[in-house]
Amino acid sequence: MDSKLIFVAVFLGAFSAVIADSWTPWYDRDNPSGTGDWESVGSLLTENPSTMCQKPVAIECQTTAGQPYTSTDDTVSCCPSAGLVCKQAENGNSCADYRVRFLCPDKWTQWFDRDNPSGTGDWENVPNLYSENPNTMCEKPSGIECRTTGGNSYRSTGQTLTCCAKEGLICKNADNTGLCSDYKVRFLCPDL
Ligand SMILES: [Ca+2]
């Protein structure tokens, strides 16, 4: 491998390590009465539009008691494309009750620059960004990147500030000598 290929491989490795996926909450939408226990992706999407994703990359299936689904004798399908299904007709009307969760891919939002450092500082904070951009921002990001609006690393300014996924970026003028620089931020959010 020549040095350029090694560089690309290292770059892609670092990039893929940064893009983390997120687990959804556990879902238990159905009981096995009726035709069976249907924890299907389509129904879960309709019923949980803000937490479920269209194309999960993985699924975990358990009984509602928290045991692996393989601990029962039921014939069960457990697939990220379709979800979990236990059909009573295939199991002598004795399906256990199951729950599922999914691994959903994260993706970067656009860059946000909602504030200027005049006033008390530069507030690129999550609650304001979420309420102002409900369709493109998420409530609980899993990652954040902070830069100056000129595109430099936030560290290049040496200023005292917060750059955290939970809070967003907050630079207070009172914590710094002179005004804060103007910053922008982007976040890793579930690909809903
Ligand atoms: Ca269930």
Ligand SMILES: [Ca+2]
């Ligand atoms: Ca700003």
